[in-house]
Amino acid sequence: MNILFLDQSGKLGGAELALLDVVKDYPNALLGLFEEGRFRELAEQNHVSVKVLSHQAIAVRKESGWLAGLSSLGQLIPLVAKVTRLSHDYDLIYANTPKALVVGAIASLMSRRPLVFHLHDILSLDHFSSANRRLLVGLSNQFASLVIAVSQASLKSFIEAGGRAELGAMVYGGFQPEDYCDDRSSQTFQTKAHQLRASLGLQNRFIIGHFSRLSPWKGQHILIDALAQCLPDTIAVFVGDALFGEQAYEQELHAQVDRLGLNDRVHFLGFRSDVVPLMTMCDVIAHTSTAAEPFGRVIVEAMLCEKPVIAAQEGGALEIVESGVSGWLVPPGDADQLAKTIHHCRDHWEEALAIAKRGQEQAKRRFDLTATRQQIHQLLEQVIRARS
Ligand code: UDP
Numbered sequence: 001m002n003i004l005f006l007d008q009s010g011k012l013g014g015a016e017l018a019l020l021d022v023v024k025d026y027p028n029a030l031l032g033l034f035e036e037g038r039f040r041e042l043a044e045q046n047h048v049s050v051k052v053l054s055h056q057a058i059a060v061r062k063e064s065g066w067l068a069g070l071s072s073l074g075q076l077i078p079l080v081a082k083v084t085r086l087s088h089d090y091d092l093i094y095a096n097t098p099k100a101l102v103v104g105a106i107a108s109l110m111s112r113r114p115l116v117f118h119l120h121d122i123l124s125l126d127h128f129s130s131a132n133r134r135l136l137v138g139l140s141n142q143f144a145s146l147v148i149a150v151s152q153a154s155l156k157s158f159i160e161a162g163g164r165a166e167l168g169a170m171v172y173g174g175f176q177p178e179d180y181c182d183d184r185s186s187q188t189f190q191t192k193a194h195q196l197r198a199s200l201g202l203q204n205r206f207i208i209g210h211f212s213r214l215s216p217w218k219g220q221h222i223l224i225d226a227l228a229q230c231l232p233d234t235i236a237v238f239v240g241d242a243l244f245g246e247q248a249y250e251q252e253l254h255a256q257v258d259r260l261g262l263n264d265r266v267h268f269l270g271f272r273s274d275v276v277p278l279m280t281m282c283d284v285i286a287h288t289s290t291a292a293e294p295f296g297r298v299i300v301e302a303m304l305c306e307k308p309v310i311a312a313q314e315g316g317a318l319e320i321v322e323s324g325v326s327g328w329l330v331p332p333g334d335a336d337q338l339a340k341t342i343h344h345c346r347d348h349w350e351e352a353l354a355i356a357k358r359g360q361e362q363a364k365r366r367f368d369l370t371a372t373r374q375q376i377h378q379l380l381e382q383v384i385r386a387r388s
Contacts, residue, residue: 001380003029004090004113006083006100010037010052011243012271013213014297015120018150018173019096023048025373030090032083034099038271053082076103083107091384092116098136105143114145114387116380119294122315123157126217126291137162145383148376150295151316157292169379172319173295174372177364180276180304189305192277200267202281205235206346209282209307211275211298212289214242214250219288219312221256225335226286228260230342236262236286239278241271279305284345284352287311290333296320300367303327303359308352310341320367326359 003026009016016039023029024046031043034054043050056075084107087093094116095104101117108115117140123133140147140163147167149155155170181189197203208227212218220238227236242250250268257266272278279285285302287293292315299320302309311317313329321327328345330337345352 001026001028001092001377001384002090003092003094003380004083004087005029005031005094005096006034006104007031007039008034008097008099010035010039012038012042013243014173014295015096015118017297018120019118020046020048021174021369022373022376025377030086032086034079034103051086054079079103080106080110084110087111087113092380094118094380096120098132101136101139101144105139108143114383115143116146116148116383117144119147119149119154119158121157122154122292122294123161123163124292133161140164140167145386146379148379151319153292153315153319154294171372171375171379172367173297173300174369175300175304175363175367176369177304180301181280181306181360189277189280192274193280196274196277196281200237202235202237202267205233206231207282207284208234208236208342209239209279209285209302210236210288211239211279211285211301212287213240213244213246213271214238214253215244215246216249217289217291219290219333220249220253222288222290222333222335222338223286224253224256224260224262224266226338226342227262227265229336229339231346232265234342235265235267237267237269237278237282239269239272239275243271275301276305279307282307284342285309286338286342287317288332288338289314289317291315293317299327300363303356303363304367306356306360308345308356309359310338310345320363321359322362325355326362327355 005023010033023031031048031050032053033040036052040050080103083103087107088111092114093104093108095101096118104115149170152170155168159165178185210223223236285307287299289312295316299309299311299317309327311321311329312332314332321329323329328341330341
């Protein structure tokens with residue numbers, strides 16, 4: 001199967017990491033990116049053919065209105081022309097992000113190639129302006145042969161926003177357990193984790209890890225507020241960068257840490273590619289999104305690293321974690337409850353370890369990359385068969 005994959009981002013977010021795992025399965029595929037960056041480098045390291053189709057990121061954001069959309073037409077038209085030309089050599093266009101859908105939809109109309117949209121979002125007003133939501137649903141309904149949602153919550157949001165239910169399918173993100181902490185890899189990761197703890201001067205500290213780009217809705221500020229209520233030997237480590245122009249939030253986080261006198265208890269490590277040893281270094285992983293998480297790769301990754309995870313009780317997290325069984329769920333935005341759950345976890349460490357073990361077993365079983373690839377492959381075959 002020859003597939004033209006499209007993604008708007010040059011940066012590495014969850015949607016891009018998930019796409020890479022799918023693209024690697026198709027040796028004849030081309031990955032078209034709308035921006036230069038780390039994603040291209042990582043894809044090339046993984047022997048994926050990549051073409052950067054635009055050298056300036058499209059300025060429209062999820063929350064932008066029609067006007068911003070219109071002002072980006074100058075950038076969109078040449079991009080659509082390039083994608084249309086390329087798509088003649090492929091059986092299918094696979095749009096992995098909203099802007100890729102916009103470009104892919106027009107290209108699919110011109111080249112008469114089927115279009116698949118992989119929805120890694122919750123189409124709610126928390127995340128999108130109503131204009132953009134209408135646009136994405138309208139384009140999907142009109143041009144896509146299939147919409148693959150990343151969770152039940154994401155699929156439901158598509159249908160509630162007016163998406164045609166018969167277009168939708170749900171496929172969870174998949175992972176290779178051996179990339180995390182299984183019996184074979186555990187020793188290596190433990191050694192690296194030990195070195196990391198020492199290099200950060202965090203021996204004998206209780207470390208809460210937070211792995212996410214810095215963005216207000218990812219709720220790093222909630223963990224900082226909770227930390228102020230935790231025992232003084234508790235440390236928070238934030239892994240992730242302000243990827244999408246959210247530098248003002250990063251400054252606010254630093255100011256919050258200053259204000260609460262937590263400077264020696266908070267570490268900001270920026271974007272890292274050694275997530276697994278860093279997770280292994282932590283005692284607990286916190287996920288604190290204040291709006292529904294479409295899926296939440298970091299939650300599954302923490303479980304695969306056999307770590308107790310405390311996640312915000314909304315969206316995809318509800319489908320991953322069974323509270324008190326395979327992790328804990330706390331109300332989104334509730335720093336007090338998060339602090340209480342961290343206390344509980346420390347006070348009942350045997351229970352926490354049992355929960356982490358169960359979480360790991362469930363994650364291995366439910367979020368297996370081989371199954372994810374098979375499901376996507378079958379769906380794509382159906383699309384191509386229906387067309388021909
Ligand atoms: N991640 C990473 N380096 C970082 C922070 C995060 O590689 O410094 C990865 C993380 O391990 C996860 C992904 O980025 O695989 C984030 O995916 P998630 O679904 O949690 O959030 P999204 O970015 O899609 O909102």
